Amino acid sequence: MPFFSNASLHSLCPFGGVVSVYKLITEGTFVQKIHESSFVLLAIVIVLSILFGSVFCGFVCPFGSVQEWIGKLGKIIFKKRFNKFIPSKYDKYFRYFRYVVLLWVVYITAKTGTLVFANIDPYHALFTFWTGEVAIQALIFLIVVIILSFIIERPFCKYFCPLGAFVGLFNLIRIFKIKRNPSYCISCKKCNSVCPMNIDVHSKEVINDPQCVTCLQCSSEISCPVENTIVFETRRGIKNENKY
Numbered sequence: 001m002p003f004f005s006n007a008s009l010h011s012l013c014p015f016g017g018v019v020s021v022y023k024l025i026t027e028g029t030f031v032q033k034i035h036e037s038s039f040v041l042l043a044i045v046i047v048l049s050i051l052f053g054s055v056f057c058g059f060v061c062p063f064g065s066v067q068e069w070i071g072k073l074g075k076i077i078f079k080k081r082f083n084k085f086i087p088s089k090y091d092k093y094f095r096y097f098r099y100v101v102l103l104w105v106v107y108i109t110a111k112t113g114t115l116v117f118a119n120i121d122p123y124h125a126l127f128t129f130w131t132g133e134v135a136i137q138a139l140i141f142l143i144v145v146i147i148l149s150f151i152i153e154r155p156f157c158k159y160f161c162p163l164g165a166f167v168g169l170f171n172l173i174r175i176f177k178i179k180r181n182p183s184y185c186i187s188c189k190k191c192n193s194v195c196p197m198n199i200d201v202h203s204k205e206v207i208n209d210p211q212c213v214t215c216l217q218c219s220s221e222i223s224c225p226v227e228n229t230i231v232f233e234t235r236r237g238i239k240n241e242n243k244y
């Protein structure tokens with residue numbers, strides 16, 4: 001397709017739409033290297049996110065997949081210690097850093113009119129490192145993310161990704177929610193142990209944490225051993241009769 005064969009990686013990334021919105025509204029122009037496709041993709045991501053939350057992170061983002069594949073090797077090497085190296089008392093504060101990155105990127109891009117994040121973006125570096133247009137700091141950051149992915153599941157998603165920070169906020173208002181039925185639950189905590197984002201699923205009835213990537217690993221279809229305990233649910237309430 002001529003449209004795709006001529007498009008740069010930036011034009012195929014919905015985050016280009018996020019950082020360009022300010023410039024488009026105020027000046028009616030795009031940030032350099034961004035064009036209409038980023039806004040079309042952003043609109044699709046927003047509609048998907050309003051319906052299903054952060055499904056882009058769990059099912060579409062190729063950089064999330066790469067981290068997951070490396071994490072599978074990490075699980076083999078570190079077994080139960082994998083994804084538990086950072087104590088939660090520090091980890092919960094580190095998770096706010098991606099909002100700092102989001103605000104910084106949007107502000108600087110709006111001010112300078114250039115794609116400032118591309119200079120450190122490991123996602124961009126991974127998929128274009130052979131082109132010679134990748135900044136050295138982006139390559140170094142990519143190597144750091146790859147190394148971290150051996151000990152932490154999805155480190156870039158958890159601590160750095162500005163698009164994940166933006167998309168994750170829709171988990172708070174999504175229409176199709178992930179819900180846990182406490183009256184069916186047998187407290188085995190398998191949902192907690194499979195969650196790549198270390199969310200305490202077992203203590204929640206509605207999993208609306210902005211860190212959730214909607215991978216559905218915790219669901220009764222995949223990991224929870226009790227049928228219909230963790231499900232996609234649109235009704236406000238959830239059945240509360242005891243199964244056991």
Ligand code: SF4
Pocket residue numbers: 180184185186187188189190191192201202223224225226229230
């Ligand atoms: S995996 Fe299912 S049954 Fe086990 S603690 Fe989680 S919700 Fe309860």
Ligand code: SF4
Pocket residue numbers: 178194195196197198199201207211212213214215216217218219
């Ligand atoms: S395992 Fe469940 S709570 Fe954890 S990220 Fe995936 S969908 Fe969200």
